Amino acid sequence: MIQKVLAVIGLVVCLAMLLRMVVAPRRRQAFDAAMRRASQGTGERLQRLLRWRPTARKNAARAAEEAIERARRQAVDREGNVYRPKSFKGPRKPH
Template identity: 40%
Template sequence: MNWPERIAAGVTALVCLAFLVRLLLPAPAQQRLDSFAGRHWYRLKVAAIGLWRGLRGRPQARQQQKVDQVQAERLAREAIEKARRGVERDGNVIRPKAFKGRDHDPH
């Protein structure tokens, strides 16, 4: 018998033992035990689902963050280069060449 089979057999034995103990308890104690088990089972299930989603999504989120950071750096470099190339300076006023010939104030 290998170790996964031993673990499965042990878990099965523990569950059977827990159900046997529950059957031996009086009805009010069974209700308290059921209530206690239900609350903790729900908490355990919610925690397990959250852990699963966190572990499953974490590498994808890191990869997407790296892609976004590289893209943002590239866009910033392009904007800086574009600003350096296409401007005329008139004292402290910077006039982009892209605005030449366009009427920006229609009034």
């Protein structure tokens, strides 16, 4: 999907550059001005789009944070960055 989008963007840019080379100098100046006006807010819009996260992702991130907090609050022994719950200390069942 992303490859097709990038291909279409590349095609549009190439066609715009070709059109710019074909037109007369006066029209080229008008074309350049129109492109500048069109692209002024594009960077900000692109950043906003990249920062946007769908609701499902937000919910998953929130659930992960809650699970991490629950694990931190439970009675556990810490060895560096490894959490070992006290329930692991009991006898193990033979297989």
